[in-house]
Amino acid sequence: MRDERFCASNCPFTRAIGTIGNKWKPIIINVIGTRTVRFGQMDSIIPIISRKVLAEQLKELEEDGLLERMAYKELPPRVEYKLSEKGLAFLPILDSIKEWNCKYEVTPLTEAPGQKSRITYAADLIDRKTFVPKKIAKVATDAVIKD
């Protein structure tokens, strides 16, 4: 998920793309935003990502200094993630990507206007109301069977 060839480049731009150039990391960074978020929260906000991939991406983001992980020695365990200074500095870039898309997208879907914070927005986007992810469909099927 991190392209080591890109990261080994002597070009800072290429290295940056090697680090954050995939589809999950911008989404994760955007979802965390300025908040402090627990692992399970992220998993339910972004239901289409599997817990395995989520854990992998979070680990890489931590290694690359984009976020800070705080594990509390409790039972049941509690782990909180928040963006580092580097990660926070990336948020304006994500905002500009959204603005860019809104301005130039050929066939934009209808979008409810109003005051959407970064987080509620991100939550709206990739969730069960927007498109039915596989694992949610699976859960629904199970529920029907149980009934």
Place this chain on the structure above:
Amino acid sequence: MRDERFCASNCPFTRAIGTIGNKWKPIIINVIGTRTVRFGQMDSIIPIISRKVLAEQLKELEEDGLLERMAYKELPPRVEYKLSEKGLAFLPILDSIKEWNCKYEVTPLTEAPGQKSRITYAADLIDRKTFVPKKIAKVATDAVIKD
């Protein structure tokens, strides 16, 4: 390479990530920049991408309105690519990603200072001097054999 689930989201940010959220497209857009570039040029500027993947990415970028493809009816054929207005509007975002990385990267490699244009810079980054890509190594081997 385009995540259709992301593109079907009702969130413009998620759709944007579904469109350009991979490692190749930012590189390609950056390499083209404000120039008009031929297919073969791109293939030699970015030697680590295979021609197949390059063609696929270019087609998607064209479909998404980021670049314009001009095919001249000549023999041998000549095809030129240049960024559309939408694609050009994405360049400042790529610049800000580079600046962000330069400012916050934990262990940046040494970088030669000086006046580097977008293009020569991109060419430096992913090429045979930076790290030896497989197909260049192959070509070199062939050359040795020929000699």
Place this chain on the structure above:
DNA sequence: CAGGATCCTATTCGATACTG
């Protein structure tokens, strides 16, 4: 020259089960 088609391999990803 600029690709398309084909075949094959490597990598990613998801589902499931398990643990401290």
Place this chain on the structure above:
DNA sequence: CAGTATCGAATAGGATCCTG
């Protein structure tokens, strides 16, 4: 709760050959 381990399926990607 917050992961990790394992396995199998899906996908990305490379090599090669072919064509207008």
